[in-house]
Amino acid sequence: xxxxxxxxxxxxxxxxxxxxxxxxxxxxxxxxxxxxxxxxxxxxxxxxxxxxxxxxxxxxxxxxxxxxxxxxxxxxxxxxxxxxxxxxxxxxxxxxxxxxxxxxxxxxxxxxxxxxxxxxxxxxxxxxxxxxxxxxxxxxxxxxxxxxxxxxxxxxxxxxxxxxxxxxxxxxxxxxxxxxxxxxxxxxxxxxxxxxxxxxxxxxxxxxxxxxxxxxxxxxxxxxxxxxxxxxxxxxxxxxxxxxxxxxxxxxxxxxxxxxxxxxxxxxxxxxxxxxxxxxxxxxxxxxxxxxxxxxxxxxxxxxxxxxxxxxxxxxxxxxxxxxxxxxxxxxxxxxxxxxxxxxxxxxxxxxxxxxx
Amino acid sequence: xxxxxxxxxxxxxxxxxxxxxxxxxxxxxxxxxxxxxxxxxxxxxxxxxxxxxxxxxxxxxxxxxxxxxxxxxxxxxxxxxxxxxxxxxxxxxxxxxxxxxxxxxxxxxxxxxxxxxxxxxxxxxxxxxxxxxxxxxxxxxxxxxxxxxxxxxxxxxxxxxxxxxxxxxxxxxxxxxxxxxxxxxxxxxxxxxxxxxxxxxxxxxxxxxxxxxxxxxxxxxxxxxxxxxxxxxxxxxxxxxxxxxxxxxxxxxxxxxxxxxxxxxxxxxxxxxxxxxxxxxxxxxxxxxxxxxxxxxxxxxxxxxxxxxxxxxxxxxxxxxxxxxxxxxxxxxxxxxxxxxxxxxxxxxxxxxxxxx
DNA sequence: ATTTAGCACTCCGCCCCGGCGAGTGCAAAA
DNA sequence: TTTTGCACTCGCCGGGGCGGAGTGCTAAAT
Numbered sequence: 001x002x003x004x005x006x007x008x009x010x011x012x013x014x015x016x017x018x019x020x021x022x023x024x025x026x027x028x029x030x031x032x033x034x035x036x037x038x039x040x041x042x043x044x045x046x047x048x049x050x051x052x053x054x055x056x057x058x059x060x061x062x063x064x065x066x067x068x069x070x071x072x073x074x075x076x077x078x079x080x081x082x083x084x085x086x087x088x089x090x091x092x093x094x095x096x097x098x099x100x101x102x103x104x105x106x107x108x109x110x111x112x113x114x115x116x117x118x119x120x121x122x123x124x125x126x127x128x129x130x131x132x133x134x135x136x137x138x139x140x141x142x143x144x145x146x147x148x149x150x151x152x153x154x155x156x157x158x159x160x161x162x163x164x165x166x167x168x169x170x171x172x173x174x175x176x177x178x179x180x181x182x183x184x185x186x187x188x189x190x191x192x193x194x195x196x197x198x199x200x201x202x203x204x205x206x207x208x209x210x211x212x213x214x215x216x217x218x219x220x221x222x223x224x225x226x227x228x229x230x231x232x233x234x235x236x237x238x239x240x241x242x243x244x245x246x247x248x249x250x251x252x253x254x255x256x257x258x259x260x261x262x263x264x265x266x267x268x269x270x271x272x273x274x275x276x277x278x279x280x281x282x283x284x285x286x287x288x289x290x291x292x293x294x295x296x297x298x299x300x301x302x303x304x305x306x307x308x309x310x311x312x313x314x315x316x317x318x319x320x321x322x323x324x325x326x327x328x329x330x331x332x333x334x335x336x337x338x339x340x341x342x343x344x345x346x347x348x349x350x351x352x353x354x355x356x357x
Numbered sequence: 358x359x360x361x362x363x364x365x366x367x368x369x370x371x372x373x374x375x376x377x378x379x380x381x382x383x384x385x386x387x388x389x390x391x392x393x394x395x396x397x398x399x400x401x402x403x404x405x406x407x408x409x410x411x412x413x414x415x416x417x418x419x420x421x422x423x424x425x426x427x428x429x430x431x432x433x434x435x436x437x438x439x440x441x442x443x444x445x446x447x448x449x450x451x452x453x454x455x456x457x458x459x460x461x462x463x464x465x466x467x468x469x470x471x472x473x474x475x476x477x478x479x480x481x482x483x484x485x486x487x488x489x490x491x492x493x494x495x496x497x498x499x500x501x502x503x504x505x506x507x508x509x510x511x512x513x514x515x516x517x518x519x520x521x522x523x524x525x526x527x528x529x530x531x532x533x534x535x536x537x538x539x540x541x542x543x544x545x546x547x548x549x550x551x552x553x554x555x556x557x558x559x560x561x562x563x564x565x566x567x568x569x570x571x572x573x574x575x576x577x578x579x580x581x582x583x584x585x586x587x588x589x590x591x592x593x594x595x596x597x598x599x600x601x602x603x604x605x606x607x608x609x610x611x612x613x614x615x616x617x618x619x620x621x622x623x624x625x626x627x628x629x630x631x632x633x634x635x636x637x638x639x640x641x642x643x644x645x646x647x648x649x650x651x652x653x654x655x656x657x658x659x660x661x662x663x664x665x666x667x668x669x670x671x672x673x674x675x676x677x678x679x680x681x682x683x684x685x686x687x688x689x690x691x692x693x694x695x696x697x698x699x700x701x702x703x704x705x706x707x708x709x710x711x712x713x714x
Numbered sequence: 715a716t717t718t719a720g721c722a723c724t725c726c727g728c729c730c731c732g733g734c735g736a737g738t739g740c741a742a743a744a
Numbered sequence: 745t746t747t748t749g750c751a752c753t754c755g756c757c758g759g760g761g762c763g764g765a766g767t768g769c770t771a772a773a774t
Contacts, residue, residue: 011404040766053718058767075724076766115517115533143714152509154523162529164521166511174529252631254626263620267612276608300595397737410747415738433737433754 011088012067021060022093024048025069028061029081029089031289033332039077083297083331086309090294090335097336099344103131107345111352117141120356121247124325124349129250134329135273139246139283141322141353146171146204151195151233153188161188167204184266195233206231222280245280248273259330268304269328278302281323286312292343297331307331311338313346317354326347368445369424378417379450381405382426385418386438386446390689393616395435439656440688444664447651447692454693456701460488464702468709474498474528476712478604480518481682481706486607489695491686492630496603496640498679498710503528503561508552510545518545524561552590564590602637605630616687626659626685635659641680643669649700654688664688668695670703674711683707 027047030040041054041061046056053141061079069085072078074118081089098109108125112122121138129136152164159182165173182189199207211233251273255266272278282300286293295310305328312326325346327338371379384404388396396420398411403416418436421427426442429435456464458567467484469478478495485593486493509521516539518527522530540548556564568587608630611625639657643650652667670682682703684695 038766042766054766055720056719057769059717062768072767074726076726076764076767078766115535140726150511152521153508162523163528164509167520172521172531174531178472251626252627255620255627262619263612266611270609270612370723395737399737411737412748416746419739432739433735433752433756435737561738565767 011069014088014092017064017067020050021063023050024060025058025064025085026089026093028064028070028079028095029085030095032080033334036332038073038080043078067323074325076322083299084136085294086300086331086335090296094336096310096340099337099341104343104344106131107348111348114352115356117353117356120352122249124345125247125249128325128327128341128345129253130287130331132327132341133250133256134333135250135326136325136327137248137279137283138325138349139280139323140244141316144281148199148202148204148207150200151192153183153192155183155185155188157280159335189235245276246283254329257330259332265307267282269308272302272304278304279328282310283312283326286324286326287321289314292339292346294335294339309333309335311335311342313342315346315350315353321352322350326331365598366427368441368448371445371449372420374424377422380407381414381417381445382421382442383450385427385436386450388443389437393689394533395430395437397435404704414543416619437463440656442655443653443688443692446501447653447696450510453697456694456698460698461701463488464705468705471709471712474710474713476708477709479606481702482604482606483684485684485698485702486610489684489686489698490607490613491613491684491690491695492605492607493682493684494603494605494630494636494640495682495706496637496680497601498673504558505556505561505564507557508549510540510549512540512542512545548590560597566634602633603640611686614687622664626665629659629661635661636685639667640669643681643683644671644678646671649696649703651692651696666690666692668692668699670699672703672707672710674707 017025024044027043028039031043042058044061045052045054045057047147060287061070064085065072065079068082070079071082071085107127110123111120114123121140125136125138128138130205146167148165148167150166153163154162156162156176159179161177161183162177163175163177166173167173195207202210211230214230251270255267262334271307282302282305289312292313293310295312296308297303298306300308300310307330308328309327310328310332311333313326314321314324317323325342327342331339363424381401385396385447386400386697388400388404398414401418402409402411413472418427421442422429422436424441425439426445427436428439428442430437464484468477470482478497482495485495489513491606495520503524505524507520507523509523511519511521513519515525516536517542518534518536520532522532522535532709552564556567568590571587588704608627611626639652639659639662646669649670650667652662652669654666655663659667664684664687667685667689668682668690670680673679683699686695
């Protein structure tokens with residue numbers, strides 16, 4: 001199946017609809033989200049406080065359908081929101097439902113006392129998926145400013161050296177590097193000392209540049225252990241980050257949603273989680289958004305995410321965004337509840353990370 | 358659903374069956390594994406080189422059914438192997454199919470040049486699931502003999518200390534420990550020095566015991582940095598291992614198997630993968646087996662694994678078993694092909710790990 | 715001009731039915 | 745012991761009928 005050829009339109013301004021139409025629209029979407037079944041004029045008439053006959057409702061619904069907000073799966077079924085309809089709903093119609101006090105407490109409690117960053121991220125993801133009953137994703141913080149705190153080198157066998165970089169007071173990175181020749185323990189120690197003296201506290205990128213400058217000088221002038229230090233550091237810094245770009249939890253929640261029991265579709269999204277490509281790109285997009293961002297169905301631009309919605313929020317401290325988290329579920333998800341939850345979780349995670357620095 | 362009340366019987370000795378019956382049984386199982394549909398007397402008659410009428414086959418099949426080896430889903434369907442049938446098949450009937458040269462090469466190639474242990478395990482799991490088209494599990498090596506090579510302590514803020522243990526030439530473990538008071542960098546250095554001198558090369562358990570002995574002496578006699586060293590080491594050693602007990606890949610392969618498109622069952626097994634409890638226990642059981650071990654359906658003893666089979670093999674060097682790997686798939690899996698693959702993979706992984714030590 | 719009632723119509727989901735195909739078990743013949 | 749023949753049992757599939765839900769349209773009511 002191709003992606004819908006028609007570009008995704010902006011929904012009509014809420015002012016373009018009569019008060020009544022808007023009200024009914026809202027009811028319809030809420031009802032559909034709650035029940036999961038196409039809702040008809042009869043049901044809607046009962047639901048609305050307005051005393052109107054189903055026939056009147058039908059007229060309104062026909063209008064809504066003309067505007068592309070709702071859609072009838074077949075001649076004689078009720079109506080279901082379209083992507084455009086959901087868009088209008090989340091943008092201008094819905095009223096957030098603030099999380100209950102217990103949930104708020106839960107979120108704070110879970111994330112407060114966790115010293116290890118990795119574990120904190122896992123906990124966050126687990127918690128978020130649990131309270132939303134959806135799949136959740138937490139991006140690993142991409143700290144662009146990584147201050148080198150300390151370096152240690154330890155010789156291993158076969159011209160290999162274990163480099164330990166301590167970054168940002170917290171994070172420890174181990175890298176095994178292969179060197180041209182074997183270095184003795186004392187050489188390595190000297191190299192480490194040199195690097196620590198020269199570069200401790202600097203940003204990793206600065207370190208890199210500094211090293212390159214050193215090398216630009218006449219190599220011959222450098223004494224042995226400087227050379228060693230540089231070789232080490234170069235190799236250690238070049239090593240790319242581990243492929244773990246984000247953490248996922250609650251994938252199984254998606255299987256429990258009968259909405260899309262289409263097994264092949266499920267398989268595809270699970271693959272997407274594993275592949276970490278499309279999902280990561282999507283999260284990257286959301287990194288620049290100011291607050292919560294919602295991708296509905298095809299809006300994401302990724303085929304696998306058709307029929308799914310993604311709600312994301314960047315997290316960090318103040319205006320420094322360092323990562324994104326979010327949930328993934330069926331387009332028919334309780335946005336009113338989910339959006340504030342994602343928002344809050346992002347804020348609390350940001351705060352928790354800040355205290356760790 | 359309860360677990361079958363009847364205990365799992367041993368299958369009849371292959372001698373208990375006539376040559377012919379055994380032959381037909383083998384054909385039936387092979388056919389069923391290949392096609393996934395109950396196989397009837399007619400099909401079997403065609404398949405067998407013996408020139409026998411379907412009626413004769415039927416008699417034989419009736420016998421096999423009496424023995425509990427096969428079973429008819431309903432009156433007029435063909436027969437399907439029972440758990441007992443599979444047992445007999447894998448124990449005494451099937452002939453292993455050796456992996457093709459390309460596959461063998463692939464396995465060696467993939468695992469040869471990977472220096473990082475964690476990555477190696479991931480690669481192994483990925484590869485195994487890919488070539489078997491099943492889900493695969495690789496247990497993290499539980500090195501009972503962990504020789505301490507070096508210790509480093511680095512002060513962090515707030516009475517926290519980062520302990521870096523280098524174990525077994527390769528493995529690096531970082532632990533953040535909370536201490537009763539703040540220690541200065543030099544104190545920590547002295548503590549590390551002490552520990553390194555006293556315990557480098559020893560097994561972690563020995564270190565533990567040694568420390569306890571030290572503490573048994575009159576505490577007052579110990580000078581400050583010894584105390585510090587002991588406090589550090591105690592905390593660092595006590596810290597439990599991270600919860601990552603094994604690596605899983607190819608879970609999505611299970612979804613593609615129409616055999617069990619029962620979505621709820623799938624959900625449960627995915628949960629089991631995440632939970633890492635039942636699966637881990639099962640792997641632990643297999644750690645003591647000499648070679649490949651096969652758990653068919655309910656044999657595993659874990660409800661979630663009904664309808665699934667697990668093929669495991671311990672890996673390590675010589676008689677030192679350090680871990681287990683395996684695959685999980687439907688009971689109807691191509692054992693002839695899978696068993697040798699699991700076996701080979703375990704051997705190659707063991708070898709690869711050995712070169713890393 | 716809007717709302718309502720009435721009505722014909724459409725379409726899905728469900729159940730029931732009958733036919734077909736596959737396969738069985740049994741008894742009698744080879 | 746094997747085969748043939750036969751009655752029987754199911755599962756699967758397609759068709760037909762039916763009820764329910766909901767629609768759109770038109771004409772009447774407000």
